[in-house]
Amino acid sequence: MSASTPFALLANATSLPWADVPAWPVGEFVRTTANELTRGARLCAWFGVPEDTATRIVAVLAFDVDNTLAVARSTPFTGAYPSLTTTHTQAHLFEREVWEQHGLIPEGHPWLKPVRKNNGNAPANGEFFRVDGREVHEVAVGPIHAGVIEPGHFRFQCAGEEVLHLEIALGYQYRGGEEALIGGPHRATMSQVETVAGDTTIAHATAYATIMESLAGVDDRSSTEAPLRSQWMRAIALELERLANHIGDMGALAGDVAFLPAMSACGKIRGDFLNLTALICGNRFGRGLVRPGGCHLDLDGERAAQLLERLNTALAETEQAVGWFWDAASVRARFENVGLVSPAQATEIGMVGPAARGCGLVRDVRYDHPAGWHRFAQVPVAVWPGGDIFARAKVRSLEIQRSGEYLRAQLATPVDGNLHSELAAPVPDTFAVALVEGWRGEVCHVALTDSAGRFRRYKIIDPSFHNWTGLTLAMRGAAISDFPICNKSFNLSYCGFDL
Amino acid sequence: MKPPQSMFVIDTITHRLKRGCETMAYPDGPAPALPDRHGGALKVDASKCTDGCSACVSVCPTEAITRTTRMIAHPESPVALDLGRCIFCAACVEVCPPQAITQTGDHRMAVRRPEDLILGEAGREEVRLAAALDEKLRRLLGRSLRLRVVSAGGCGGCEADVNVLGTIGWDLSRFGIQYVASPRHADGLLITGCVSKNMELAVTKVWDAVPEPKIVIAVGACAISGGPFVGNPQILNGASSVVPVDLYIPGCPPHPLTILDGLLRLLDRLDNPSRENAANGQVS
Numbered sequence: 010m011s012a013s014t015p016f017a018l019l020a021n022a023t024s025l026p027w028a029d030v031p032a033w034p035v036g037e038f039v040r041t042t043a044n045e046l047t048r049g050a051r052l053c054a055w056f057g058v059p060e061d062t063a064t065r066i067v068a069v070l071a072f073d074v075d076n077t078l079a080v081a082r083s084t085p086f087t088g089a090y091p092s093l094t095t096t097h098t099q100a101h102l103f104e105r106e107v108w109e110q111h112g113l114i115p116e117g118h119p120w121l122k123p124v125r126k127n128n129g130n131a132p133a134n135g136e137f138f139r140v141d142g143r144e145v146h147e148v149a150v151g152p153i154h155a156g157v158i159e160p161g162h163f164r165f166q167c168a169g170e171e172v173l174h175l176e177i178a179l180g181y182q183y184r185g186g187e188e189a190l191i192g193g194p195h196r197a198t199m200s201q202v203e204t205v206a207g208d209t210t211i212a213h214a215t216a217y218a219t220i221m222e223s224l225a226g227v228d229d230r231s232s233t234e235a236p237l238r239s240q241w242m243r244a245i246a247l248e249l250e251r252l253a254n255h256i257g258d259m260g261a262l263a264g265d266v267a268f269l270p271a272m273s274a275c276g277k278i279r280g281d282f283l284n285l286t287a288l289i290c291g292n293r294f295g296r297g298l299v300r301p302g303g304c305h306l307d308l309d310g311e312r313a314a315q316l317l318e319r320l321n322t323a324l325a326e327t328e329q330a331v332g333w334f335w336d337a338a339s340v341r342a343r344f345e346n347v348g349l350v351s352p353a354q355a356t357e358i359g360m361v362g363p364a365a366r367g368c369g370l371v372r373d374v375r376y377d378h379p380a381g382w383h384r385f386a387q388v389p390v391a392v393w394p395g396g397d398i399f400a401r402a403k404v405r406s407l408e409i410q411r412s413g414e415y416l417r418a419q420l421a422t423p424v425d426g427n428l429h430s431e432l433a434a435p436v437p438d439t440f441a442v443a444l445v446e447g448w449r450g451e452v453c454h455v456a457l458t459d460s461a462g463r464f465r466r467y468k469i470i471d472p473s474f475h476n477w478t479g480l481t482l483a484m485r486g487a488a489i490s491d492f493p494i495c496n497k498s499f500n501l502s503y504c505g506f507d508l
Numbered sequence: 509m510k511p512p513q514s515m516f517v518i519d520t521i522t523h524r525l526k527r528g529c530e531t532m533a534y535p536d537g538p539a540p541a542l543p544d545r546h547g548g549a550l551k552v553d554a555s556k557c558t559d560g561c562s563a564c565v566s567v568c569p570t571e572a573i574t575r576t577t578r579m580i581a582h583p584e585s586p587v588a589l590d591l592g593r594c595i596f597c598a599a600c601v602e603v604c605p606p607q608a609i610t611q612t613g614d615h616r617m618a619v620r621r622p623e624d625l626i627l628g629e630a631g632r633e634e635v636r637l638a639a640a641l642d643e644k645l646r647r648l649l650g651r652s653l654r655l656r657v658v659s660a661g662g663c664g665g666c667e668a669d670v671n672v673l674g675t676i677g678w679d680l681s682r683f684g685i686q687y688v689a690s691p692r693h694a695d696g697l698l699i700t701g702c703v704s705k706n707m708e709l710a711v712t713k714v715w716d717a718v719p720e721p722k723i724v725i726a727v728g729a730c731a732i733s734g735g736p737f738v739g740n741p742q743i744l745n746g747a748s749s750v751v752p753v754d755l756y757i758p759g760c761p762p763h764p765l766t767i768l769d770g771l772l773r774l775l776d777r778l779d780n781p782s783r784e785n786a787a788n789g790q791v792s
Contacts, residue, residue, distance in 0.1 A: 127742060130708035152710045155689035157657045157671040159664060160707060181706045184661050185742030200569045200595055200736040207663030270520050276675035277530055291545030294665045296760060297597050333523055504663050
């Protein structure tokens, strides 16, 4: 289907001249985008690029089946345009964001309100959706929650225990990370990218490094490859990040249904996996490892051997602890048919990552859009149908096994060569996209350089941006007392969304 | 494929017994080793700075190191490294030709005053570790410290390593320290994150809700100074911009051991001497 698209095609982790991106008047642009989405494309990014006093909208699509990305833009305009959301729900937050940032009004958008904008000392939340009726009551939770967790506000409309609607208002973590990138890269850019979502450091850092590599000019052509050894190391670090977080999630899910043995064990094993990342780079979250042009620290033979040994121990303990979890009927019963999202809903809202794969969708950047080391060593896509908490936990459990196997295979076949190559300056007026499958799903970075090769626009889409809507759908008709386990089964990032 | 098994209470107990006690011996026993590439706290001996060199200043991503023009004119004037801004990337250590900036491998970094994190001058090469809370407040708290953890513009890193102290490996509750759900139940706040403008109201409210007397602990570079986001217009550059802070624990994020050391230091629960005392020969 991508063969006949009027969009410009580009593979993951590549760039193309900004002038080569097709541009249409906004009406035609929205119609064409809608057409491609109807044909099965997926919306990865939708954002504004200011031009004089007007703004262009840029759309980045993924044709997963054809393993290609595609990009197009509107001509600059101001004021209103026909909303894409009216036909394609997956655009709803993107259009709210563009409205908030650039004032472009998506006409017909059913729920146009701020995303993260500051209103003095709190986010400008706007009015919440309300259900009226004699038996209906409203429950407001947050921004500060009961546990050690990031802030966000949840507004439930309930009839008794049943949740009729949940509206999620975020923005509390808004640090201005994306705006800070304009005119960059700056001195602080790398460390800011590493902390966009601090539990997803490797995925975001790899996406950023990939962007810088695909922008680096060689003989007037952009795109420089990082040395293979560093690509191999990034792939290892990415799976360690996935393992730590997935095991933490399994423990948290166990904790929320009061199954303490698995909770205690997984809580500790999670730390063991974080310590494996620290073995490579000194930091439990992988800070300082991935750099544009390669990696900063090497994984020498002795260190790799130690890593493998400790990995095997941790994986064996994981298998045991997760085994208790699945063996307990009391756990299974709490997860089955709770927090349902149908495959149709997941497709409609553009869900990604384990949450999408838990609805049976075969959707994984490592497989659909392989870049870096994943071109040579793939990970199978772990899918489980059902769309309930059970399925989301099951996908994590399968991915823990697959990531473990992947790491064993990779550590057995180290790649020789340099760790880092110097990058040339970014090519001016160039557009680059990098997708990385983080542990929550698709991490998308998009960059556009100006005439001096600095960032004219840099867009970051954490998987949470796609998936928060999934949590609201999972709560429809569910009992409000099931919210904690539903929330844990998604375990989305607040700061990754708020940026 | 074997059919799903049923698990009984006795299995659960057996599993638990098999794993045994997994809580570390520290602080009665030795502290667990930091990862060899962690590096620990930094030490800055400005007297080693070469004339006019400011290599470290330009590589620091958070502008934690300053050396003003006036200072370059007077080479004996120290460079100053603010460990509260430091994200421990070690870029300065790598570029420093005379090795004026070095890693100590020491996990202990918590201080009571932000100026105790400024390193460089003679006699101030290392952090001046935190003293315990005064006797009266410690007596009031008794054997317990209950904290309301508030993430305000944090990335999830500090939150994760604050959280990990509650797991069986660290078992924070054996020290009488607990994270509680309500500020009304708390003796103080533990704040992570740079304090985004969007969290200012919430942090003010949660502070007001904690009954007196109360303390505040700032964990991580963001909560101390803004960290990687310092200077961004959407943030307030740390907890002390909104509430009075009693303990600063540096790191990005601080290692769990560093956080635990800070908490225990504040409660005077560590038998090992502070570095100052050790330097004065008052080893107890």
